[in-house]
Amino acid sequence: xxxxxxxxxxxxxxxxxxxxxxxxxxxxxxxxxxxxxxxxxxxxxxxxxxxxxxxxxxxxxxxxxxxxxxxxxxxxxxxxxxxxxxxxxxxxxxxxxxxxxxxxxxxxxxxxxxxxxxxxxxxxxxxxxxxxxx
Amino acid sequence: xxxxxxxxxxxxxxxxxxxxxxxxxxxxxxxxxxxxxxxxxxxxxxxxxxxxxxxxxxxxxxxxxxxxxxxxxxxxxxxxxxxxxxxxxxxxxxxxxxxxxxxxxx
Numbered sequence: 232x233x234x235x236x237x238x239x240x241x242x243x244x245x246x247x248x249x250x251x252x253x254x255x256x257x258x259x260x261x262x263x264x265x266x267x268x269x270x271x272x273x274x275x276x277x278x279x280x281x282x283x284x285x286x287x288x289x290x291x292x293x294x295x296x297x298x299x300x301x302x303x304x305x306x307x308x309x310x311x312x313x314x315x316x317x318x319x320x321x322x323x324x325x326x327x328x329x330x331x332x333x334x335x336x337x338x339x340x341x342x343x344x345x346x347x348x349x350x351x352x353x354x355x356x357x358x359x360x361x362x363x364x365x
Numbered sequence: 366x367x368x369x370x371x372x373x374x375x376x377x378x379x380x381x382x383x384x385x386x387x388x389x390x391x392x393x394x395x396x397x398x399x400x401x402x403x404x405x406x407x408x409x410x411x412x413x414x415x416x417x418x419x420x421x422x423x424x425x426x427x428x429x430x431x432x433x434x435x436x437x438x439x440x441x442x443x444x445x446x447x448x449x450x451x452x453x454x455x456x457x458x459x460x461x462x463x464x465x466x467x468x469x470x471x
Contacts, residue, residue: 241447245440252436350443357447364454 240353246292247346250283253295254339257281258332265327268315275305275315276325301326399462406455413448420445 257279267276278301286292303326311320420441426432 241440241443245436248436248439249434350439354443354447358450361450361454364458 241350243292244346244350244353246286246294247349248343250293250295251339251343251346254281255343257298258336258339261327261332262329265325265329267325268313268322275323276327277301278303278325278327403459406459409452409455413445413452416441416445416448
């Protein structure tokens with residue numbers, strides 16, 4: 232049984248699992264840096280979003296296209312004592328919104344489960360086929 | 366889907382219709398016997414062994430920290446597991462056929 236690469240449901244499901252963990256990585260970075268006012272370039276942390284694309288044309292697994300920055304506005308918070316505050320006393324906070332991240336976390340976890348379910352069910356399908364041999 | 370391309374069905378006589386993916390490795394004689402099937406199974410064993418070894422290596426790499434991607438281990442193990450199950454199924458069938466032949470009253 233040759234399991235041909237890039238075509239078999241196993242490889243596709245595994246690529247989905249990989250994409251899921253990458254998405255989890257991005258979300259955890261967003262959550263961890265939700266209060267980071269400095270990203271090293273004098274700007275607050277910018278929310279990241281994982282962008283995926285199909286591997287190959289049409290039928291195939293998924294690969295990470297890029298980790299894009301969310302260019303929406305930073306939140307402004309009045310906190311004059313903060314070292315990163317401007318003249319008016321406002322601090323630019325990251326554009327991470329916790330409820331959105333929590334929703335994305337749920338979606339990512341469910342997508343991961345779905346890929347794992349596909350992998351498992353495919354193995355069961357193959358076993359069903361092999362049952363016919365008996 | 367999986368490509369069950371291992372000429373294992375060779376020994377089974379087929380009524381007219383040629384099996385899918387069974388053209389490769391067929392011997393010159395049109396009638397292939399039990400021995401050919403066993404030979405094909407032997408070739409398949411080495412393929413299964415390759416998959417088993419690659420899954421072993423990926424597990425070892427994961428445990429020794431060389432590779433941190435657990436999904437590649439999952440895929441290697443799943444492939445090895447599926448191919449091994451097919452091998453065991455075919456082996457059982459082969460032995461069953463052999464036994465039936467041997468028990469034939471002459």
